[in-house]
Every structure is written in structure tokens, then in C-alpha cells.
Amino acid sequence: MHSIPDRALVSIIISNYNYARFLRRAVDSALEQDYDNVEVIVVDDASTDDSADVIASYGSRTKACLKEANGGHGAAFNTGFAASGGEIVLFLDADDYLYPNAVSEIVNGWEDDTVQVQFRLHLVDEDQQVKDVFPPSELPFDSGDVTSKLLQRGRYQTTVTSGLAFRRTVLELVMPVPETDFRQGADGYLVTVAPLHGQVTSIETCLGAYRIHGANHSVFAEKLGQRARWRMEHDFHRMDALSDQAAEVGLTVPQDVNLHDPVHLEERLASLCMDSAKHPMTSDSRFTLGTAGAVASMEMNASLRRRTMLAAWFLSVGVLPRRMAKAILSWKLVASSRPAFLLRISKTIRHAVG
Numbered sequence: 001m002h003s004i005p006d007r008a009l010v011s012i013i014i015s016n017y018n019y020a021r022f023l024r025r026a027v028d029s030a031l032e033q034d035y036d037n038v039e040v041i042v043v044d045d046a047s048t049d050d051s052a053d054v055i056a057s058y059g060s061r062t063k064a065c066l067k068e069a070n071g072g073h074g075a076a077f078n079t080g081f082a083a084s085g086g087e088i089v090l091f092l093d094a095d096d097y098l099y100p101n102a103v104s105e106i107v108n109g110w111e112d113d114t115v116q117v118q119f120r121l122h123l124v125d126e127d128q129q130v131k132d133v134f135p136p137s138e139l140p141f142d143s144g145d146v147t148s149k150l151l152q153r154g155r156y157q158t159t160v161t162s163g164l165a166f167r168r169t170v171l172e173l174v175m176p177v178p179e180t181d182f183r184q185g186a187d188g189y190l191v192t193v194a195p196l197h198g199q200v201t202s203i204e205t206c207l208g209a210y211r212i213h214g215a216n217h218s219v220f221a222e223k224l225g226q227r228a229r230w231r232m233e234h235d236f237h238r239m240d241a242l243s244d245q246a247a248e249v250g251l252t253v254p255q256d257v258n259l260h261d262p263v264h265l266e267e268r269l270a271s272l273c274m275d276s277a278k279h280p281m282t283s284d285s286r287f288t289l290g291t292a293g294a295v296a297s298m299e300m301n302a303s304l305r306r307r308t309m310l311a312a313w314f315l316s317v318g319v320l321p322r323r324m325a326k327a328i329l330s331w332k333l334v335a336s337s338r339p340a341f342l343l344r345i346s347k348t349i350r351h352a353v354g
Helices: 020-031 051-056 073-083 102-109 147-153 168-174 186-197 224-248 262-274 286-297 304-319 322-333 340-353
Strands: 010-016 038-044 063-066 088-093 114-124 130-134 164-167 199-211
Touching: 010 020, 010 073, 010 102, 020 038, 020 051, 020 088, 038 051, 038 073, 051 063, 063 073, 073 088, 073 186, 088 102, 088 168, 088 186, 102 114, 102 199, 114 186, 130 199, 147 186, 147 224, 164 168, 164 186, 168 186, 186 224, 224 262, 224 322, 262 286, 262 304, 262 322, 286 304, 304 322
Parallel strands: 010 038, 010 088, 038 063, 114 199
Antiparallel strands: 088 164, 114 130, 114 164
16 A cells, blocks of 8 residues: 655545535634645535535635535535545535644554544534543544454444545545435445555544534434434444445455444344334344343443443343333433433543543
């Protein structure tokens, strides 16, 4: 694999749909990088708000790709990538933003065998007030060759769209993103298949901000069953893509790989527990999923305290009466539903393992 040349062109692709109120902050952050060889591409996915006016105000400072029909996250990634030329490519969601040193830190951390760089983000609210770090600092990134983790449980510790950068030559191998399967969550496709072709490099510094607000696709207004089913389906699509890509490099993904992934098992348990009538896997039981989740939790790359707490949570949701199980489930997945004593315990645990 060839090395990245000095002062290589870096492409920042901003994907936007009806985020005019956030878009200027994202574009400005891309244009204000302290690295001097950056191109900024803004893909508007047929927005109906004032996004086109915001994009037009930048003139030739950005490359605008205005889609006539809404195609979703994956389609926006594909459109932006086709218009880009950088050796390193970042996909930035329009409601997030980068810090001025993001690209220079990514380039400085790049190794000859790196195909993906991941970095932490500050979790901010609509007013850009920092609330936390994402992923939490007590969850270590998985770095280097993560192929074994992908084959064991279909997932490794990574991050979201705006905390990622990819080598162009690897994107050329795995793109276009399948647009139907990844209408949302296109980053999930890329982080699943790109590492089969090289190393993952992690940067612990926060190089940008991940904005949480009521319109995030990942926040379903506390409709836990609906959210869980979407995430389950997304995981199944990821595993199909992983199996296809693994086969091309001579590897085989076990059919039960999802049953060793605590993140997937959490969503599957939530779907079954909160809305069993719509749960798609008819053979599932709370006990089976809870037990599998407890076992998978103890194999995580996290502190013993965190792993033990998660295993106990899985067993509780798996064996307690459904009404109690639903309460315990919602306490974990929706912070606003937690009793005050649990919030105090949670803060104690965070400080103990942070």
C-alpha cells in the first residue's frame, strides 16, 4: 500500500439534508482548517429549507453538489466521493463540525498501512455547549488490525461519521455505498468493510463536535422499539456487506456473528421487550438474548467494572418480569428516564473508570 504524500489533498465531504440552521458552522469548520490543501464538497440531498442559499453564499470556496431527488445518507456519500479527489477523505454530517487542527492531526497520525483514522468528538447540544466526549473516554478504541473482531462479533470500538477519515484507494475498493441498504447510517457500512483492507489508526484527542438534537436520525423521540428494529436491520445489512467483502479477501464470517455483539444484542433485546408483536426474530427469547449479552459483555474491551455492570444489566432484562425489564431497559437507553439514584451511581462509575 503506497504512502500518503506530503501535503496530500484532503477532501471534506459535507452531507446535508434540511440542516440549514447548522450547515454554515459545518462548512466554516471545513474551510478554516490549519492544513493548507483541503477541498470542501457540500452535497445537498434535495433539502426543502434554506440550505441551497447557505451553500450558494460560499461561491467557489466549496464544490456544491445539489441533488434533485432525496436519496439518503449513502447516496450523498457516493455523490460527494465521485466529486472528490483527495488522497484522504472525511465525511462530515452537516449538523456536526471539525476543529481547526482536525485535518493536520489526521495527516500527522497517518501511517503507511492506515486505511481509516478514527478520533473522539465532543458531544455538544444545539448551542454548541460541550456535554461529554463521544465515544466515552472509558471505552478504548480498537486499533490496528481489527479483522478478528469483525469476524468474531461483527463490530469493534469505533465512532460515527464525523469522527472518521479514510484512504481514497480503499474507498475505491468498497464504494459505492449500497444506497438502499444504507439510506441511513452509511458510516456503518464504511467502518465495517474498510478495515478488511488495512489498519485502523486511533487518535484520542477530540478533533470535532458531534451535535445531539431532537432531529438526529439516531434519536427516535424515545420510541425504543422502533429505534431498536432500525438498528437491528442496519446490523443485518452490515453483516451482509461484511460477508461479501470478506469473501473477496478469502475470509468467512460466521452466521451467528451478531449473537456475540453486545451492542446488537442490546438492540435486539430492546425490540423484543418493548414491542414483541413487531419483533422480527420470532425464535428470540429474552432469556436467550440476555444470557448471550452477558457472555458477550464480559469479552468487551472495557474495564472489568463496566463489563460486569453490563452483564448484570443483560441478565436483569433477560429474567425479570417484563414490566421491570422494560423499566431497566429504558433507564439504560434513555437517560432522562433514570431515577435520581441511578444518575448518581452512573456518575460514580464514570469517574471510577474514566
